[in-house]
Amino acid sequence: MEGKQKPEPATAAEQAVIRERIARARAGDADAWGELYRQFAPAIFRFCRRAVPTREDAEDATMEIFIKVREKLSQYDAARPFSAWLYKVSANHCWDLLRRRKVRQDLETGEIEDLPLEHPNPGQLDQLIEKRNNEQVRRALDKLPARARMALVFRYYADMNYDEIAESLGVRRAFVGVVLLRARHLLRDALGARGAAERAAGGAS
Amino acid sequence: MNHFDEMTCLLYLEGQLDAAREEDLTAHTAQCGDCRALLQALQRETHLLSSALTEENEPIPAHLLSEPGQNQIPWAWIISLGLASLCSYAVWTFGIEPWQEELSAAGFNAQHILSLLVFTGAFWKGWSGMINTIQIIALILFGGVAFGVLRRRLRQRTTVALVLSILTLGFVLVQPAGAAEVQHKESYTLTKGEVVHTDLIVASGTAQINGTVEGDLIAFGSAITVSGHVTGDVIVFGNQLRVDGTVDGNVRAGCNTVVIGGNIGKNVMTFSNIFELVSSAQVGGGVISMGNQMTMDGHVHRDVLSMVSQTVIDGAVDGRIMLRGDDLSIGSTAELAGPVTFQSRNQPRVADGAKLASPITLEAEPARRYRRLNSVRDVVHELLRYGAAVVIGLILLTVLPGFFRVALRETGRYGVSIGIGALALMTGVVLLFVGFMLLFVGVRTVLSTFLVYIPLVYFAQVFVGAWLGGQLLRKNAQASGAMLGQLALGLLILHALRYIPYAGGIIWLLIAMWGTGAMLIALHRMLRTEPIAMAA
Numbered sequence: 001m002e003g004k005q006k007p008e009p010a011t012a013a014e015q016a017v018i019r020e021r022i023a024r025a026r027a028g029d030a031d032a033w034g035e036l037y038r039q040f041a042p043a044i045f046r047f048c049r050r051a052v053p054t055r056e057d058a059e060d061a062t063m064e065i066f067i068k069v070r071e072k073l074s075q076y077d078a079a080r081p082f083s084a085w086l087y088k089v090s091a092n093h094c095w096d097l098l099r100r101r102k103v104r105q106d107l108e109t110g111e112i113e114d115l116p117l118e119h120p121n122p123g124q125l126d127q128l129i130e131k132r133n134n135e136q137v138r139r140a141l142d143k144l145p146a147r148a149r150m151a152l153v154f155r156y157y158a159d160m161n162y163d164e165i166a167e168s169l170g171v172r173r174a175f176v177g178v179v180l181l182r183a184r185h186l187l188r189d190a191l192g193a194r195g196a197a198e199r200a201a202g203g204a205s
Numbered sequence: 206m207n208h209f210d211e212m213t214c215l216l217y218l219e220g221q222l223d224a225a226r227e228e229d230l231t232a233h234t235a236q237c238g239d240c241r242a243l244l245q246a247l248q249r250e251t252h253l254l255s256s257a258l259t260e261e262n263e264p265i266p267a268h269l270l271s272e273p274g275q276n277q278i279p280w281a282w283i284i285s286l287g288l289a290s291l292c293s294y295a296v297w298t299f300g301i302e303p304w305q306e307e308l309s310a311a312g313f314n315a316q317h318i319l320s321l322l323v324f325t326g327a328f329w330k331g332w333s334g335m336i337n338t339i340q341i342i343a344l345i346l347f348g349g350v351a352f353g354v355l356r357r358r359l360r361q362r363t364t365v366a367l368v369l370s371i372l373t374l375g376f377v378l379v380q381p382a383g384a385a386e387v388q389h390k391e392s393y394t395l396t397k398g399e400v401v402h403t404d405l406i407v408a409s410g411t412a413q414i415n416g417t418v419e420g421d422l423i424a425f426g427s428a429i430t431v432s433g434h435v436t437g438d439v440i441v442f443g444n445q446l447r448v449d450g451t452v453d454g455n456v457r458a459g460c461n462t463v464v465i466g467g468n469i470g471k472n473v474m475t476f477s478n479i480f481e482l483v484s485s486a487q488v489g490g491g492v493i494s495m496g497n498q499m500t501m502d503g504h505v506h507r508d509v510l511s512m513v514s515q516t517v518i519d520g521a522v523d524g525r526i527m528l529r530g531d532d533l534s535i536g537s538t539a540e541l542a543g544p545v546t547f548q549s550r551n552q553p554r555v556a557d558g559a560k561l562a563s564p565i566t567l568e569a570e571p572a573r574r575y576r577r578l579n580s581v582r583d584v585v586h587e588l589l590r591y592g593a594a595v596v597i598g599l600i601l602l603t604v605l606p607g608f609f610r611v612a613l614r615e616t617g618r619y620g621v622s623i624g625i626g627a628l629a630l631m632t633g634v635v636l637l638f639v640g641f642m643l644l645f646v647g648v649r650t651v652l653s654t655f656l657v658y659i660p661l662v663y664f665a666q667v668f669v670g671a672w673l674g675g676q677l678l679r680k681n682a683q684a685s686g687a688m689l690g691q692l693a694l695g696l697l698i699l700h701a702l703r704y705i706p707y708a709g710g711i712i713w714l715l716i717a718m719w720g721t722g723a724m725l726i727a728l729h730r731m732l733r734t735e736p737i738a739m740a741a
Contacts, residue, residue: 042265050258056614059266063607119208122242129249137257156251157258162221177216184215184250 087158091168140190148183598667612727626722665720670695
């Protein structure tokens with residue numbers, strides 16, 4: 001995933017700095033908390049921006065998430081990467097926000113029969129991807145039902161694993177793949193490629 | 206050859222297949238160009254998604270770049286705490302004290318509100334009535350469980366707020382007459398000689414109380430007559446009330462016609478079209494009356510306070526008389542021991558034989574319909590009010606930045622906000638009215654309900670002001686400093702608007718509704734989005 005702006009610094013030294021800041025913030029050091037905030041707020045804001053419909057919602061969500069994180073800082077397990085925990089809290093917050101607003105139009109649970117078992121035409125999919133830029137993808141994402149959009153954001157922005165996604169979205173772990181694939185299909189449809197990657201070619205296994 | 210389906214390919218790419226299946230697929234793709242192509246296409250799709258999602262296509266809002274509220278708290282707190290006391294002083298002096306004075310002058314002696322709340326509110330009365338230990342234990346258990354459940358579900362702050370408001374409600378609300386006798390019939394008669402040993406609640410077309418009620422009488426009906434003896438209060442909503450018997454407590458009535466001819470131990474309060482105190486009536490306390498016509502032939506031992514269009518006094522009043530209305534005529538048999546103040550456009554008519562302790566003071570029709578800055582004192586007071594409002598805004602902005610922003614955004618949606626606010630204030634007025642009539646503890650409790658309302662309405666201006674300032678300065682400033690500037694400007698304009706003759710009052714009513722509505726919606730939003738199961 002080249003080109004991705006990873007919010008979590010890779011080096012061990014930087015990890016140590018974060019750990020030290022967290023420890024100080026837990027002890028009530030406002031400056032350490034401020035540093036953590038400045039370090040992670042942009043990534044969390046972008047996360048929220050992708051996850052919830054409007055910019056204002058994203059701003060509010062960011063602030064609320066950090067208020068929550070500050071309160072819950074003592075519960076953070078230092079063995080896990082801080083950013084992963086942060087995303088988990090953010091994912092829960094955003095999903096909760098949308099759920100409470102009843103924006104979630106898509107089905108609560110998919111049936112296993114819905115598992116798409118096609119083998120789409122790779123050439124057509126390729127063509128579709130070639131023609132689209134980031135901006136178009138983002139606009140198409142905005143049109144997706146909340147759960148589909150959330151799943152893609154959780155997975156491809158925040159790098160959350162399947163367990164975390166399952167927990168945040170409240171689906172069984174076995175369904176995460178289905179949710180993701182269905183989201184991709186919806187996205188392809190939204191990108192105006194009806195039929196391109198659909199049942200056109202290929203046989204079922 | 207059987208191709209692998211897209212689901213399996215995706216799971217393969219994401220490393221979610223078990224080892225055996227993964228090997229199958231690896232082996233298969235080594236030979237199958239089609240599946241290899243699909244894997245590559247999916248991989249490319251992943252890249253596209255990832256780069257679209259993580260691309261920094263828009264700047265981070267400036268106010269998010271610095272940790273909110275970090276540096277402002279200390280000085281803001283120091284200033285605001287100092288000025289907040291000024292502000293409460295202002296609210297008390299301009300809002301509550303005059304009210305209280307008037308009421309106490311009318312025979313409702315105002316003791317300390319809080320102590321009254323505690324000792325005459327639901328809690329106090331409730332304890333004495335709760336002889337049964339099991340009930341107490343059950344209540345504690347229930348409370349504990351409820352608190353536990355709430356605490357788990359809601360955030361701490363929300364819970365505290367909730368518990369506090371419930372407690373407040375408990376204090377403010379009447380104790381639902383613990384062991385009352387409830388009668389619900391077409392027509393109810395308590396015959397002479399019969400005794401009800403508890404509170405009596407009657408809801409019937411007609412009710413005749415000829416016997417004795419050892420407690421309060423609460424009645425709803427079209428014609429209610431009390432000729433017996435009620436040791437507590439009489440509270441009546443209906444068409445007609447006639448009291449010829451003896452009431453040891455207060456009489457409070459919201460009726461079309463109220464006629465009192467008996468002996469009332471304490472005060473009489475009526476909201477009625479016609480109120481008549483016939484010559485045989487004795488009222489131990491004062492009379493407060495609002496309505497259309499009032500005739501007072503009986504004897505009132507304390508003050509009379511009324512807002513009645515036409516008043517005729519032929520009886521005796523030992524205390525002060527404060528009237529507001531169109532006409533006042535004092536008959537020849539009247540004996541008024543205290544001073545009489547009449548607020549009206551018309552001169553009062555006083556018959557020759559009437560005994561007045563002092564001449565009637567005629568005050569011009571409600572002195573000022575609109576505000577004016579007549580003196581330095583007025584200017585100072587207005588500045589104080591303005592300062593207090595700015596400070597409240599500052600406190601809100603500092604302590605509850607999230608709430609402030611949500612409420613401000615709701616203020617922008619003025620249609621909905623004004624609608625909700627109007628509804629809320631109307632409900633509030635109705636509740637106040639019902640409270641006035643129903644509450645055992647009476648006026649002071651209603652006043653304390655008012656204490657809850659006043660901040661709400663007082664806060665309302667903050668949001669309307671901030672919104673107005675934001676509109677005028679035309680910059681969507683998110684930093685607290687800029688927000689404060691907008692707030693100060695907006696509030697200044699609102700406080701200036703107050704002095705527009707006639708329209709000022711209406712504008713402020715609108716502001717109160719508008720801001721209150723916005724706050725209620727914001728509150729609703731925040732309570733709805735905040736409780737969250739944290740699986741972290």
